[in-house]
Amino acid sequence: MSEEYEPNILAFLCNWCSYAGADLAGTSRxxxxxxxxxxxxxxxxxxNPLFLVNALQQGADGVLxxxxxxxxxxxxxxxFYARRRFMLMRKLLEHVGVDPGRVNMSWVSASxxxxxxxxxxxxVAKAKExxxxxxxxxxxxxx
Amino acid sequence: xxxxxxxxxxxxEVVGALKDYEVFAPAAVGDVLRFKEVEDASSVSFDxxxxxxxxxxxxxxxxxxxxxxxxxxxxxxxxxxxESKKRLVFGIRPCDAMAYTIVEKLYSWDYxxxxxxxxxxxxxxxxxxxxxPVPNCFCTSLGGGPGSEQGLDALMFDLGETVYVKTITDAxxxxxxxxxxxxAADAEKKAAAAxxxxxxxxxxxxxxxxGIPEKLPxxxxxxxxxxxxxxxxxxxxxxxxxxxxxxxxxxxEMEAFDGRRARMWDTCMFPEYTLHTSxxxxxxxxxxxxxxxxSHKYSYFPExxxxxxxxxxxxxxxxxxxxxxxxxxxxxxxxxxxxxxxxA
Amino acid sequence: MVDETILREKARxxxxxxxxxxxxxxxxxxxxxxxxxxxxxxxxxxxxxIFDPTCVQNPASFITLEEKLPVPRGQDPxxxxxxxxxxxxxxxxxxxxxxxxxxxxxxVIVLGVPCxxxxxxxxxxxxxxxxxxPVMIKEEGxxxxxxxxxxxxxxxxxxxxxxxxxRCRFPNPLVYDELVAxxxxxxGADEFADVDEFEKMSPPEKWKFxxxxxxxxxxxxxxxxxxxxxxxxECVVTKQKPQWTRRSTDVSENTAYHIQRAWHLSGRCIExxxxxxxxxxxxxxxxxxxxxxxxVKELFSYEPGVDVEAEPLLSCYNPQDPEEYIM
Numbered sequence: 001m002s003e004e005y006e007p008n009i010l011a012f013l014c015n016w017c018s019y020a021g022a023d024l025a026g027t028s029r030x031x032x033x034x035x036x037x038x039x040x041x042x043x044x045x046x047x048n049p050l051f052l053v054n055a056l057q058q059g060a061d062g063v064l065x066x067x068x069x070x071x072x073x074x075x076x077x078x079x080f081y082a083r084r085r086f087m088l089m090r091k092l093l094e095h096v097g098v099d100p101g102r103v104n105m106s107w108v109s110a111s112x113x114x115x116x117x118x119x120x121x122x123x124v125a126k127a128k129e130x131x132x133x134x135x136x137x138x139x140x141x142x143x
Numbered sequence: 144x145x146x147x148x149x150x151x152x153x154x155x156e157v158v159g160a161l162k163d164y165e166v167f168a169p170a171a172v173g174d175v176l177r178f179k180e181v182e183d184a185s186s187v188s189f190d191x192x193x194x195x196x197x198x199x200x201x202x203x204x205x206x207x208x209x210x211x212x213x214x215x216x217x218x219x220x221x222x223x224x225x226e227s228k229k230r231l232v233f234g235i236r237p238c239d240a241m242a243y244t245i246v247e248k249l250y251s252w253d254y255x256x257x258x259x260x261x262x263x264x265x266x267x268x269x270x271x272x273x274x275x276p277v278p279n280c281f282c283t284s285l286g287g288g289p290g291s292e293q294g295l296d297a298l299m300f301d302l303g304e305t306v307y308v309k310t311i312t313d314a315x316x317x318x319x320x321x322x323x324x325x326x327a328a329d330a331e332k333k334a335a336a337a338x339x340x341x342x343x344x345x346x347x348x349x350x351x352x353x354g355i356p357e358k359l360p361x362x363x364x365x366x367x368x369x370x371x372x373x374x375x376x377x378x379x380x381x382x383x384x385x386x387x388x389x390x391x392x393x394x395x396e397m398e399a400f401d402g403r404r405a406r407m408w409d410t411c412m413f414p415e416y417t418l419h420t421s422x423x424x425x426x427x428x429x430x431x432x433x434x435x436x437x438s439h440k441y442s443y444f445p446e447x448x449x450x451x452x453x454x455x456x457x458x459x460x461x462x463x464x465x466x467x468x469x470x471x472x473x474x475x476x477x478x479x480x481x482x483x484x485x486x487a
Numbered sequence: 488m489v490d491e492t493i494l495r496e497k498a499r500x501x502x503x504x505x506x507x508x509x510x511x512x513x514x515x516x517x518x519x520x521x522x523x524x525x526x527x528x529x530x531x532x533x534x535x536x537i538f539d540p541t542c543v544q545n546p547a548s549f550i551t552l553e554e555k556l557p558v559p560r561g562q563d564p565x566x567x568x569x570x571x572x573x574x575x576x577x578x579x580x581x582x583x584x585x586x587x588x589x590x591x592x593x594x595v596i597v598l599g600v601p602c603x604x605x606x607x608x609x610x611x612x613x614x615x616x617x618x619x620x621p622v623m624i625k626e627e628g629x630x631x632x633x634x635x636x637x638x639x640x641x642x643x644x645x646x647x648x649x650x651x652x653x654r655c656r657f658p659n660p661l662v663y664d665e666l667v668a669x670x671x672x673x674x675g676a677d678e679f680a681d682v683d684e685f686e687k688m689s690p691p692e693k694w695k696f697x698x699x700x701x702x703x704x705x706x707x708x709x710x711x712x713x714x715x716x717x718x719x720x721e722c723v724v725t726k727q728k729p730q731w732t733r734r735s736t737d738v739s740e741n742t743a744y745h746i747q748r749a750w751h752l753s754g755r756c757i758e759x760x761x762x763x764x765x766x767x768x769x770x771x772x773x774x775x776x777x778x779x780x781x782x783v784k785e786l787f788s789y790e791p792g793v794d795v796e797a798e799p800l801l802s803c804y805n806p807q808d809p810e811e812y813i814m
Contacts, residue, residue: 380709461519466521
């Protein structure tokens with residue numbers, strides 16, 4: 001077992017594009033890094049930015065939100081709202097001292113299996129560079 | 144008991160001499176003072192009025208583990224504090240020490256609270272008499288005073304260059320001897336008495352509590368509460384910073400398979416305090432909650448335990464962001480015309 | 488300069504109306520350098536109202552604090568209006584509450600009070616000490632004149648003014664039915680220099696700063712309750728089913744709470760500064776909120792609380808929104 005730090009990434013993938021893209025990466029036997037844990041949501045606009053805060057509290061070292069390309073959202077506008085929200089949440093977390101490399105967003109369409117692999121690689125690389133998340137992680141401090 | 148003294152510039156040595164005690168003294172983070180464990184004895188100082196957060200957090204911490212458990216195991220691991228650890232609370236004001244005597248009545252009432260009791264029993268309280276009361280102090284109206292000895296093991300008087308220490312209990316005397324204090328002379332005792340008298344004269348605010356506990360229940364439906372509750376924010380400042388407020392919530396927290404049951408400060412001012420699982424809330428608005436808080440402290444608690452649950456430290460007045468002044472409320476309650484007392 | 492007699496007269500007129508339930512303003516506090524919020528129900532109480540540099544509180548917070556209980560059967564709900572006296576910064580709260588449809592424009596009567604700045608209690612305490620008597624404060628040119636315990640003291644305006652007032656761009660109310668005094672000239676500008684300064688710190692330094700600050704937090708929720716923009720009937724922070732943030736007061740939960748609140752205020756915070764004023768443990772909350780205010784301005788050219796016809800920031804989008812961080 002390697003002693004090197006392996007980041008724990010939580011990925012929110014939108015059902016119609018990104019999750020399908022991830023599926024394509026899988027069926028194409030693309031090797032992508034195993035650090036991610038996927039949560040399928042119907043749209044990237046469904047993702048509440050507070051999920052990120054909760055994820056970081058519970059032990060995620062990095063988070064990825066992935067949706068359809070702007071203009072191609074299955075629900076027409078969801079990803080536009082998501083784009084605004086995560087822009088701001090990333091800035092807020094950066095202000096508190098959280099490495100911005102922990103908050104990642106991407107547009108991956110259903111046919112972009114190869115891009116999905118690259119997105120994962122980059123997300124994991126950024127989280128590795130940021131180091132283990134232990135700023136406001138729940139640490140049973142005064143248990 | 145005994146009379147001792149030490150030179151104030153030897154304060155660090157005196158505190159540092161206690162090797163087997165955990166010493167707690169007011170420490171500042173910016174302008175905020177709280178009681179913290181002393182790491183560096185030279186940081187202890189008498190140059191403060193009173194802490195923002197009262198030393199109740201030493202006996203009744205903000206968050207405390209009651210017991211730990213693990214999913215799959217049937218035994219729990221209680222987290223009752225270790226009573227063999229000796230603690231010294233250094234520089235507690237007489238009002239805050241008197242507050243312990245009030246909350247003790249509740250914590251040892253129907254079910255003795257081992258967490259509070261173990262902490263309280265293992266703590267020696269070295270009080271610091273007030274020479275300059277804080278503007279909204281009214282301790283004298285509630286049986287306290289700048290030199291009150293209630294709840295204390297020893298009382299120190301800062302006389303400028305010398306500190307006079309009067310030990311009140313055996314525990315206090317033991318600590319005074321362990322600190323290596325020398326005996327005090329009449330001069331120190333006289334100076335301390337003079338300081339106390341001077342401080343008494345500086346307390347500007349007061350309330351005559353005669354009749355208030357009996358009158359408050361009859362004001363249950365009176366609209367005078369609204370002039371205060373209309374501006375209440377329902378925050379927790381008055382309760383969390385009150386040395387006699389003692390309510391808590393118990394929550395379970397899980398981390399994968401490990402968990403703990405913890406208690407943390409709760410306040411009757413939050414709307415969730417009386418929120419039932421059904422969704423019904425018997426104190427839905429700030430009027431009910433404000434009325435309840437004052438009535439509890441000045442009527443229901445004295446009815447049960449023969450003492451008003453307030454020590455006159457003035458923190459609720461000083462920190463309330465909307466100037467809800469308990470002395471103002473009590474004065475208006477005296478003026479308000481009572482109606483039929485509402486039965487429970 | 489606001490003439491308190493005129494203010495009281497206008498308030499009296501409003502309170503005497505049949506269709507007005509209450510009027511929120513300021514009255515003399517029982518001690519110290521701050522006024523007390525006054526919620527008046529009868530025209531005869533109008534003489535209690537004051538307006539001077541002690542009037543720090545934001546009366547707009549009290550419009551949304553009022554609880555609306557279910558009405559018993561057979562009774563009609565009380566649809567009378569609420570009147571409110573507001574300074575310039577407070578009126579931004581009213582504007583933003585109207586933008587978000589917290590209430591309708593005809594449900595409030597706004598009496599605008601042009602303001603030349605309020606005194607920061609902490610600064611005054613440092614300069615003059617504490618007192619258990621109410622303090623009168625008057626502005627005279629570039630000085631504040633205090634009457635403390637019967638004595639007259641003076642201090643320079645620049646050193647005693649609240650930080651939010653130093654950079655105030657809206658001393659005149661932005662929405663009102665009537666002004667109680669003449670408008671004043673704008674004196675402040677805001678370049679967000681404090682946010683720029685803070686951003687010079689590295690991420691570990693920033694975290695070290697915030698860890699110390701959030702460790703102090705006692706979760707009294709005073710910052711949230713006083714905020715005019717925090718009026719959700721059930722706040723995510725106190726929601727138990729499911730529970731987002733634990734009630735225990737360790738650094739993790741305290742940080743989560745403050746991030747949650749700053750997040751929910753992004754694009755909505757109107758910078759009244761009340762959150763920082765009320766905090767009993769001196770957490771610099773505006774440092775957190777102002778970062779979002781500046782970023783919202785830079786990224787989306789949006790400023791909350793100035794235009795009643797505007798849309799709330801996060802319920803609209805621009806197809807050309809910046810996305811340079813997106814892969």
